[in-house]
Amino acid sequence: MNIAPVPSPVSRFPSIASTVPSIATHALTRKYGSHTALEDVTLSVEPGSVYALVGPNGAGKTTLIQLIMNLQAATSGTAEVLGVPSRQIRGAALNRIGYVSESQEIPDWMTIEIFLNYLRPFYPTWDRALEKQLLADFGLPLDRKLKHLSRGMRMKAAFIGALSYRPALLVLDEPFSGLDPLVRDELIQGLLDRIGETTLFLSSHDLAEIESFASHVGYLEEGRLLFSEEMTTLSDRFRQIEFQVDPASPLPPALPGAWMEFERSGSLVRFIHSQFGKEAEARAQIEEIFPTAGVAECAPMSLRSIFLANARTHRTQRGGLESGGNA
């Protein structure tokens, strides 16, 4: 039985090959009274990409996802999902969008079999073969009630319920939170198998888990999107730089804005370059500011180090602004 509603005009999504972004937000803002949970977030998620939204707890990741999924209304700004305004994301519009969240309530009185049997008729594109394959890959017992499953198994069941209809976009809110590494790897493998046909948009505060497969990354801090770009660009842009200088040489009155977490200890100078281009250009810039500088070492950084540096810098700047404002 197919019980999916007749597609409405808004559900005629562009194909994955479309140039229409899978997700596009413009100046998206959400306020709760005087508290701003999300402020002027503008981002674009390209079809076929794996976009990781990262940031510390309370940064606004879940709020952004709920606005995109039309679970909440934005205070201002707009969002489009697969070309459809987010406020219209309901009913037939959800035929091609998958959603899994760590905090989502599922009908836990159902067995896995009943759960999948219940979901299947909602989706005209449900793929029984894929469902069986995922069941086999994840090793789930069909006759167990969801409420009797471990957290990892429940998440696997939720993944099968979200992947089996081959959604054009899969939105995941902290999908791996609290899972053991084995389950996490299994789920990530399940996602990797879908890359190409499904755009993935996932949030996480664990950088290591998404570093291996995300193609794009956005960083949220206190409701503001500090950057949103390709992973390769991001990796290329950041370098940990170290060099020696004459200990007696004075510090220049101003340092370039792209230099983060600048510190000097005796003759050793260390900072993070956030707009690193070519190594020769960076060295030339260093020699210009520190004429006595020795040969600078430019080391690539892990995603985790980049985000920690950004977080610390942002908080330091904010602290400076607040203390300046209070003064």
Added chain:
Amino acid sequence: MNQIVHIFRKDTRRFWLEILASFTALAIYVVHYPARWNGVQYPLPYRQLDDNWMMGVVVVAWWLLIARLIHAESLVGVNHFWLTRPYERKNLLAAKALFVGVWIYVPFAIAQMLVLTEAGFSPLGRASGWLSMLALYSGVFIVPLIAIAALTASFARMALAVFGSYLAAIACFWIANRSEVHAVSVYSHGYGTMVPYSHFFVVVMFAFVGGAAVVLLQYATRRVWLSRMLAVGLAVLGAGGALALSRMPQREVDRQYPAASSGVAGELQLAFAPKPSNPLMVGVWPNNVFITFPIDLSGVPEGAAVEVDNMQFSMDTADGQHWTSPWRQLNTTPFLPGTHAPSLPFILSRKDYERLKSVPVTLHVALAVTELRAGSATTATIANPNFPVSGFGVCSTQWEEQSQNFLLCRSEFGELPLTYVTAAFSNNSCSGLQPQPQPADMRTFAEWMGKAYADPIDASSDPVRLTFADSGAYDNRGHLHGTRGLALCPGTPAQFTHYDVVRRTRAYLTVPNFQLPLPEN
């Protein structure tokens, strides 16, 4: 449509236990209900309470079922799995409505059909009765419960909301009653004020339509606070409207009881007639004073009767002070020519009483009366356990398997038509072996049953209404005697005389130099 059935099947599978619980409560209700007229170990008032309690259990079972049903796809919060699935909200609402229809309304209708059949009526009953009963249950229980469930996230929160609504309703009644001496209230110490039953039905219909509007808005928009504001706004509006309706008896009297210029009421004669057997009396309470005002009523022609429905008292003093009471309902049986007139009870505040008791006043009494005329008469033979009376209902003189000197009649959906019932008493063995009384010693059962004016929309919470007539025994001179040793025996013919309404009008009495009675020490 398929999505509707799909969700319905899921819910049915999920809530079979709750469905079973509501069926069990209904089954107990159906089995227990005929005890109302078959007789069990409790006296009638307690039995009535017992039956109401049973229906209360059914309603609580529905509440549980509705809460679980609506909260399965909760409309409050953002973490429910259905919100990110291709549910069409109109289909979701339709699936819930289908569930309520199939598992609440249909079993309820079947249960009431069984009750009607058991009571000796057609299971289909009267269409208007069915409609009013279903509207009553929908407006008072089912739709408001669905609305509250749609606005809450859990059973605990829903219970709080229901409890809060209940307290608010009590507060409304309290407000209505607070100034009952000076204004009109819904209840007033047994003397109901004139609140037409249809007004209550208007409130019920308002709850039904308002609840439905909240449900539709919430399912359409899922904007919880907007829907909650609408619900609270409608509740305040409904409560205010109900209070306003309960305080407009003067207009109702003007509309329903126009002053007579001529006719039967013009021949009605009222007189202030204190007698040793019917004296002017006063009861003084801390805040209120209750006065029993004896009247004599004459001028009712043969073949007619007069029912005093409402009364209003007012007093004027020589120095210009004025006091007037609200219109109050008087629950008495109609007056036949030559029968005793009642005492009229009226209430005034202690403060007004103290102000007026020491001066002579001009007392004005206005009565809103219904003129009645004897219509068709049916003779039915009393039989055990029941005997049908054409155009009336099904009656019984049995209770707890013993014949008694009363008549217990049941009607379907609403009150019996106003009927004067007479029958000859026999000795209570009903065996026919004992000698029957001589004609001079014959005693007659004579009692009014039913209502002259059935409300156009007589909403009923029960499909079968019971009317109990416990007459005294009249001798052939019209004097009243006790019924000890007497019974209405099988085989005795009973005459049921239907009284038709001729019109509604008013009658007045003015008593100059009236002195408010003083309490006896």
